[in-house]
Amino acid sequence: MRILLTIALAACALPALAERADRDQPTIIEADRGVFDELKQVNVVSGRATLSKGTLRIAGERMELRTAPDGYRSATVTAAPDSLATFRQRRDPTRSGIEEHIEGAAERIEWDEKTESVRFLNRARWRRLENGVVRDEISGQVIAYDAAASTYRVEGSERGDGRVRAVIAPRTNEAPRAAPTPLRPSEELPAVRK
Amino acid sequence: MRDRLTMLIAAILLAVVTVTSYWYSREMRRPSIRTTPLPGTPDFIVDRVVLTQFDDRGQARYKLFAEQLSYFNENDDIELAKPRLVSLQPDEPQVQASSNRARITNAGERVLMQGDVLLRRAAAGDRPALTIRTEQMTAIPDEERFFSDLPVLIDQGGTRLAGAAMDYDNLKRVLTVSGGMRGEMPPARR
Numbered sequence: 001m002r003i004l005l006t007i008a009l010a011a012c013a014l015p016a017l018a019e020r021a022d023r024d025q026p027t028i029i030e031a032d033r034g035v036f037d038e039l040k041q042v043n044v045v046s047g048r049a050t051l052s053k054g055t056l057r058i059a060g061e062r063m064e065l066r067t068a069p070d071g072y073r074s075a076t077v078t079a080a081p082d083s084l085a086t087f088r089q090r091r092d093p094t095r096s097g098i099e100e101h102i103e104g105a106a107e108r109i110e111w112d113e114k115t116e117s118v119r120f121l122n123r124a125r126w127r128r129l130e131n132g133v134v135r136d137e138i139s140g141q142v143i144a145y146d147a148a149a150s151t152y153r154v155e156g157s158e159r160g161d162g163r164v165r166a167v168i169a170p171r172t173n174e175a176p177r178a179a180p181t182p183l184r185p186s187e188e189l190p191a192v193r194k
Numbered sequence: 195m196r197d198r199l200t201m202l203i204a205a206i207l208l209a210v211v212t213v214t215s216y217w218y219s220r221e222m223r224r225p226s227i228r229t230t231p232l233p234g235t236p237d238f239i240v241d242r243v244v245l246t247q248f249d250d251r252g253q254a255r256y257k258l259f260a261e262q263l264s265y266f267n268e269n270d271d272i273e274l275a276k277p278r279l280v281s282l283q284p285d286e287p288q289v290q291a292s293s294n295r296a297r298i299t300n301a302g303e304r305v306l307m308q309g310d311v312l313l314r315r316a317a318a319g320d321r322p323a324l325t326i327r328t329e330q331m332t333a334i335p336d337e338e339r340f341f342s343d344l345p346v347l348i349d350q351g352g353t354r355l356a357g358a359a360m361d362y363d364n365l366k367r368v369l370t371v372s373g374g375m376r377g378e379m380p381p382a383r384r
Contacts, residue, residue, distance in 0.1 A: 028378050033374075035369070037368050114382070
């Protein structure tokens with residue numbers, strides 16, 4: 001039996017507001033080929049498919065695009081075998097001097113323009129960066145971000161990679177320090193006392 | 195006297211029939227004096243022409259306008275300068291196609307349009323108008339299929355699509371863009 005772990009993280013824990021300016025940007029689709037079915041109202045683009053809208057960018061192998069009667073779009077992006085579809089978006093700046101980015105990856109990414117929600121499915125990974133430094137990191141089976149409630153929901157399976165793992169940095173108002181000095185192997189052993 | 199007159203009329207009639215049939219047989223055997231055109235040159239040319247195609251029930255399906263039409267008897271091909279095709283089916287959104295020149299081959303089965311090709315399907319219901327632009331396009335009118343191996347620009351309801359090649363099936367309403375594509379869609383109205 002698969003046990004699902006669910007973590008709901010409140011908005012204060014993860015201040016992750018989507019870039020407001022992205023809303024009014026056109027959606028740009030690029031791929032090797034596209035099949036647009038007017039009767040079924042389904043558009044499938046494949047071959048290094050990317051979707052971008054302002055600072056938002058989703059990339060994968062295949063993308064299914066739908067347009068709802070109200071004009072809003074949704075996309076399901078799937079990765080090539082043995083690879084992951086990727087997501088990246090800049091967040092609205094809330095603190096001066098800090099540029100926040102959200103990065104995510106999964107076998108499948110579902111994006112909804114109207115609700116501004118993103119779901120990462122299977123081998124899902126998600127992280128938040130401040131000025132290029134990873135601050136929060138989550139992995140699990142399913143990660144769903146709901147913009148309206150400003151919450152993340154993470155589900156994981158008991159087995160292997162699917163277990164939920166979250167690392168959340170403490171909230172400070174300071175800008176993160178530059179990337180810590182990476183550890184390096186000592187070049188010489190300290191003298192051993194005889 | 196009366197008998198002689200009857201005989202005379204009969205003889206004249208017989209002579210007329212004989213002479214006419216001889217003239218016809220001569221005429222049939224004589225080689226045609228019409229000059230046959232050189233290969234690759236049209237048999238006839240018509241300027242500012244309008245052709246109408248009708249369906250089984252005698253209702254007009256298409257109207258074709260052209261500045262010049264050249265007909266080639268050797269292969270039944272038709273060449274058109276500045277052609278413009280307009281569909282007249284009342285239950286279907288109007289389709290218009292135009293180009294600088296076109297060649298109709300295989301007894302109308304295939305149409306090759308070249309130079310400034312513009313294909314336009316009018317808006318219908320909630321489906322916005324569709325415009326396709328390219329430099330060369332092949333149309334198969336009976337199958338309502340249009341394809342191009344040259345770059346195409348497609349516009350539908352504010353969505354712009356550019357591709358290296360395309361294939362559009364108007365019956366299935368499926369558009370396939372290949373060889374690299376880029377689509378730009380406006381943000382949804384809020």
